[in-house]
Each structure stands twice: as C-alpha cells, then as structure tokens.
Amino acid sequence: MALNVKPLADRVVVEPAPAEEMSSGGIILPDTAQEKPQQGTVVAAGPGKVSDAGTTVAMEVKSGDKVLYGKYSGTEFSFEGTDYLIMRESDILAVL
Numbered sequence: 001m002a003l004n005v006k007p008l009a010d011r012v013v014v015e016p017a018p019a020e021e022m023s024s025g026g027i028i029l030p031d032t033a034q035e036k037p038q039q040g041t042v043v044a045a046g047p048g049k050v051s052d053a054g055t056t057v058a059m060e061v062k063s064g065d066k067v068l069y070g071k072y073s074g075t076e077f078s079f080e081g082t083d084y085l086i087m088r089e090s091d092i093l094a095v096l
Contacts, residue, residue, distance in 0.1 A: 003043050005079060010049035010089045012061060014069065015082065016040040039068045039096065040085065049089075059089055066096040 007013050016037045021029060042065045048056045061067060074087030 003079065003084075005044060005084075005086075007044055007046040007086060009046050010057075010059065011046045011086055012042050012059070012067075012089055012092070013044040014040040014067060014074065014085045014087065015043050016085060036071055038071055039066065041066055043084070045089075061089060061092060061095060067092045068094040068096055 003013065005013055017039050019035065019037050042061050042063055045059045045061055045063060048058045051057050069085075069087060069092050073091040074085035076083060076085055078084070
C-alpha cells in the first residue's frame with residue numbers, strides 16, 4: 001500500500017525502525033524502558049527548498065533511503081494505522 005501523504009518543500013516522511021525489545025544482555029525491556037528509535041526509512045520526500053534566488057534546491061534523500069536522525073526530531077503522526085515522522089531534511093544527520 002502506497003503512502004498518500006505528499007510532504008511540502010524540504011520535508012520528508014520517515015517510518016521509524018521498531019524499538020529494541022531486548023537489551024544487549026538478553027533482558028526483555030518493557031515499553032516504558034524502550035528508547036525512541038533514531039533511524040528509519042524515508043517513505044516520501046518533498047520537491048526541495050526554494051532558495052533566495054528563486055530556484056528549487058533538490059533533495060539529497062529519496063524514498064527508500066535508510067536515515068539517521070536526532071532523538072527528538074520531527075513531528076509524529078499516524079496514517080492508516082502506521083506511525084510516521086515528518087521532518088525537515090536538515091534534521092536528518094546521515095544516510096546509512
């Protein structure tokens with residue numbers, strides 16, 4: 001099923017990776033102790049930012065890229081039962 005959300009300007013929609021449910025020592029973590037994921041997959045990207053000169057600067061990330069972002073970056077929303085984040089391209093730290 002395709003995502004029917006089209007981000008504007010330099011924003012991207014990211015599907016976060018699932019949170020770790022087990023610690024490195026093998027202890028099962030409850031929901032309250034799990035950390036927010038800091039990586040995910042880009043599912044939609046906007047056309048790019050318009051520069052001061054009036055030209056559109058193309059996006060560096062594209063749909064399908066695995067990205068690393070800040071812990072508290074973006075705005076969470078749910079669409080058809082799936083959780084997503086929408087954030088500016090500048091909030092993305094790296095492409096994995």
